[in-house]
Amino acid sequence: xATTPTDTVDPTPDHEEIPLFHLLSGFVQELRAAGLPVSxxxxxxxxxxxxxxxxxDREAFKYTLAATLVKNQTHWSTxxxxxxxxxxxxxxxxxxxxxxxxxxxxxxxxxxDMDSAEGSPQGGDGSGGGQSLSPEELAELLFQALLNSxxxxxRAIARHAVQRFAGMEPGRPVGGTYYLYRTLRNLDLxxxxxRLMEAREGAEDGPQSDLDKRLESDEFNDRIEKLKKxxxxxxxxxxxxxxxxxxxxxxxxxxxxxxxxxMHASRDEMAKLRRAIYPLTRKLAVRLARKRRHxxxxxxxxxxxxxxxxxxxxxxxxxxxxxxxxxxxxIMVVADISGSVAAFARFTLHLVYAISGQFSKxxxxxxxxxxxxxxxxxxxxxxxxxxxxxVNTEADVVWVDGHSDYGHAFDxxxxxxxxxxxxxxxxxxxxxxxxxxxxxxxxxxxELQKKARKVxxxxxxxxxxWNTGDSVLDDYGQHCDDVxxxxxxxxxxxxxxxxx
Amino acid sequence: xxxxxxxxxxVREGLGKVDYLADDSIASVTFLADRLEKxxxxxxxxxxxxxxxxxxxxxxxxARLIRLQCYEGxxxxxxxxEWNYKKQLLRIQAEGSEAGWDEIQDDIFANxxxxxxxxxxxxxxKDPVVLLIDEVDRVEVETEALLLELLSDYQVSIPELxxxxxxxxxxVFLTSNNTRELSEAxxxxxxxxxxxxxxxxxxxxxxxNKVPDINENLADQISRIVRSIRTLELKKAPSVxxxxxWARTLILLGISKVDENTAKSTINILLKYRSDIEKVMKEFxxxxxxxxxx
Numbered sequence: 001x002a003t004t005p006t007d008t009v010d011p012t013p014d015h016e017e018i019p020l021f022h023l024l025s026g027f028v029q030e031l032r033a034a035g036l037p038v039s040x041x042x043x044x045x046x047x048x049x050x051x052x053x054x055x056x057d058r059e060a061f062k063y064t065l066a067a068t069l070v071k072n073q074t075h076w077s078t079x080x081x082x083x084x085x086x087x088x089x090x091x092x093x094x095x096x097x098x099x100x101x102x103x104x105x106x107x108x109x110x111x112x113d114m115d116s117a118e119g120s121p122q123g124g125d126g127s128g129g130g131q132s133l134s135p136e137e138l139a140e141l142l143f144q145a146l147l148n149s150x151x152x153x154x155r156a157i158a159r160h161a162v163q164r165f166a167g168m169e170p171g172r173p174v175g176g177t178y179y180l181y182r183t184l185r186n187l188d189l190x191x192x193x194x195r196l197m198e199a200r201e202g203a204e205d206g207p208q209s210d211l212d213k214r215l216e217s218d219e220f221n222d223r224i225e226k227l228k229k230x231x232x233x234x235x236x237x238x239x240x241x242x243x244x245x246x247x248x249x250x251x252x253x254x255x256x257x258x259x260x261x262x263m264h265a266s267r268d269e270m271a272k273l274r275r276a277i278y279p280l281t282r283k284l285a286v287r288l289a290r291k292r293r294h295x296x297x298x299x300x301x302x303x304x305x306x307x308x309x310x311x312x313x314x315x316x317x318x319x320x321x322x323x324x325x326x327x328x329x330x331i332m333v334v335a336d337i338s339g340s341v342a343a344f345a346r347f348t349l350h351l352v353y354a355i356s357g358q359f360s361k362x363x364x365x366x367x368x369x370x371x372x373x374x375x376x377x378x379x380x381x382x383x384x385x386x387x388x389x390x391v392n393t394e395a396d397v398v399w400v401d402g403h404s405d406y407g408h409a410f411d412x413x414x415x416x417x418x419x420x421x422x423x424x425x426x427x428x429x430x431x432x433x434x435x436x437x438x439x440x441x442x443x444x445x446x447e448l449q450k451k452a453r454k455v456x457x458x459x460x461x462x463x464x465x466w467n468t469g470d471s472v473l474d475d476y477g478q479h480c481d482d483v484x485x486x487x488x489x490x491x492x493x494x495x496x497x498x499x500x
Numbered sequence: 501x502x503x504x505x506x507x508x509x510x511v512r513e514g515l516g517k518v519d520y521l522a523d524d525s526i527a528s529v530t531f532l533a534d535r536l537e538k539x540x541x542x543x544x545x546x547x548x549x550x551x552x553x554x555x556x557x558x559x560x561x562x563a564r565l566i567r568l569q570c571y572e573g574x575x576x577x578x579x580x581x582e583w584n585y586k587k588q589l590l591r592i593q594a595e596g597s598e599a600g601w602d603e604i605q606d607d608i609f610a611n612x613x614x615x616x617x618x619x620x621x622x623x624x625x626k627d628p629v630v631l632l633i634d635e636v637d638r639v640e641v642e643t644e645a646l647l648l649e650l651l652s653d654y655q656v657s658i659p660e661l662x663x664x665x666x667x668x669x670x671x672v673f674l675t676s677n678n679t680r681e682l683s684e685a686x687x688x689x690x691x692x693x694x695x696x697x698x699x700x701x702x703x704x705x706x707x708x709n710k711v712p713d714i715n716e717n718l719a720d721q722i723s724r725i726v727r728s729i730r731t732l733e734l735k736k737a738p739s740v741x742x743x744x745x746w747a748r749t750l751i752l753l754g755i756s757k758v759d760e761n762t763a764k765s766t767i768n769i770l771l772k773y774r775s776d777i778e779k780v781m782k783e784f785x786x787x788x789x790x791x792x793x794x
Contacts, residue, residue, distance in 0.1 A: 042688060049532050049535075071690075215721070222700075
C-alpha cells in the first residue's frame, strides 16, 4: 500500500480521477476542519473505494465516502451537509442573476400525465409558465403536490419558490437561513397544513378516528419537512454556484453535537442535545458499572478457590477473589436553574440521575434566589424528561425577584439541609456564580467543604468570563475541592466519568 | 481474488431474494466490503437487522456463517485458539521416556493439539465463510486488540506455530449496539455502516415480506403508526423486529384495521416500558379526551 495519498491514484491514470481526487482531498480537509477525525488511512481508503463504484451513481458515491470517512453516527449530518456542498449538482440552471430555465419547463412531461391540476399553468408553453403563476396557483400546485406526495412536482415547486421568493443576488453576504426564511414565509406552510387536513377529513376515504387523523397529520408533516429540505438544498446549491464550495463550507461549519455550547445552543441544537443525552447516559452507566466490577479485587473467595484447586490436583494455584463492594458516595446536586444556565442544569441532572445506580443516594436541589428540594420529583419516575419538566414548573425557587441570588440560596440550603451533609456526601454545585452583586455568603461553602467528602463546582461559562462582571466564582471556588468548566456534553461526560 | 459481486445492484437483488431488503447504503457498503476486502462495522439501535444482515449475506453467497458472540470477559482462548492441554498431557505420557525433549516439544505444539475457536476457524476455512463478530462493544477495550491483526491482515499469529494466513478472505461483519465507543484502531480498519430505522416504505415492504398473510393496508397502517411512535422521545423506540411481531399478533387476532382499542390492547408488543406506553397512549388519544368531555 502506498504511503502518500497521491500515489493511490497513480495505478489508474487512465481514469479521470485527478480532478476527483483533488475534490476529494478538499472534501477531507473540510471534514477535518469541521472536527471529524479523518485519518490518513481512511483518506486513502476512500480514494481507493471510489474506484470501485460507478461515479454516476451519486447515492452510492455518498455512502462509499461515508463508510470510509465517517465512523461515528453523530457526525453524519455534518458529513451530509458538506457532501451536498462539495458534490452539489452544478450547472447553468443554478446560476444567480439572470433567471435560468424555468423549473416547470422540464416538468411538462410529468404534468401532462397528471390529471391536470385545475387551472395550472401548462396551458401556455412550458418555458414561460412558471413565471406567470399567480400566488394562488402556486399554492394550489403545492397543495396538490403535498396531497399526492408528488416528488417531482415538489422539487419543481421548491426550485420555483426559491427563484421567486428568496431574492438571491450574486455576492450578497447573507447566510442561507435568511433566504430559507424568506422563501418559507411566502409559502405559508402552516396554512397549507390546515388545508391539507381539512381536505382529507372531507374525503371519503379520509381519517375517521383520532388515531387516523394523527397518522395523517404526521404523514403531511413528513412531506412538508421533505419540501423544506428540498428548498434548503436548492438554496445551498445556488449559494455554492455563487460563492464556491470552500467558502460555502466555511459558513456552514457548525460544532458537532458533543461540542455544542450549552449556553448558546439554538433550539434545533437543543433538540439534538436532548436526543444525544440518552444514549450517552446509557453508555456512561455501562462503563461505570464495568469499571466498578473490574476496579480492584475484593476479599478472598475461599469456596471458589478450593473449587478451582481441583484442576490442579488440590493445589490452590489460582486464587479467586470476591467482587469488591466499594462504598457508594451520596450525591447532592445543587443547581442554579435561572435563565441561560437552566439548560446546563437540566443536562447535568439528567446525567446524574441516569447513573444514580452508581450512588447510594442522589438528592437534588434547585434555586434561583430561593431554594427547593426536588428529589421527590425524580423518585419513582421513569421518564427523566418529565421530571425535569416538573422541576421547572413546580419547584418553589423564587424568593424575591427571580434573579439569581447564590448567597440567599446557600443560606436556605445551610439552614435546612446543612445537618444532613456528612463525610460520605459529594456536593455538586451547578451555576455561573453570577450573583447580581448580592452577598456571597461564601462561608457556607467553606463549612460544607469541611463536612462533605468533596465539593465540586461546575460552571457552564467559558473560563475567560469567570470573575468578570457580577461573577464571583473565585469567592466560592477557593473553598471548593475543584472547579470545572463544563460547557458541552463532552466535558460533562468526562466530569461524571471521573466522579464515580 | 475472485469477486463475489459484480455490481451494487446485484447485491441489492441478491439480498432481496433471501428476504432482506437492502437500501442504498447497505448494498453499497456490502459491495465495497467485498471489493476492498475490508470488514464492515455495523452500528445502530437494537432490532434493526444488524445480525440479520450478516446472516443474509451468508445465505446469499452460499457461504458458511461463523459467529463469535462477544461478551464481557471474552479472551483469546475463547475467541482465537487454545492448546488442548489434556491431549498434550496424554501425548507426553504415551511417549514414555524413550523420546527426547525436542521431539516431544515439536510434537505437542502441532496442529493436532490446537483447538480452533471462531476467529481461527474463519481464517483456516477452505470453503467460503462469512464471519460475524456480534456485539463487539461488549468486550473490553483491551480485548478489542485481539481482533486487530485478523481484521487488517486476515491472519493470526500463534507463537508456537507462526503466522497463519487466511486461505481465502472472508467477509467480516462486526455489530455494535454502541454501548461504548469502540477504539479508533478498530474503527479505522473497518467500513462503517449505520443501520437506522427504515423509512416508511421500506418498513412496509419488510412487514409484507416477513408476514405472509398480511394485507397491504394493514402493513401500511402499522408502518405509519410505528413511524409516528418513533418521533416521540421514548426510552426505547420500537424496533423493526417489534413491528413485525406486532403485525403477526394482529394477524393472529384477526384484526385487519388498527383502531384505538386494538392499539391499546396490543401496544405492549411494540413498547417495553410502562412509561413509554403511557406516553404513547396519552399522545395518541389527546384529541379523543376532548370528545369524552362532551
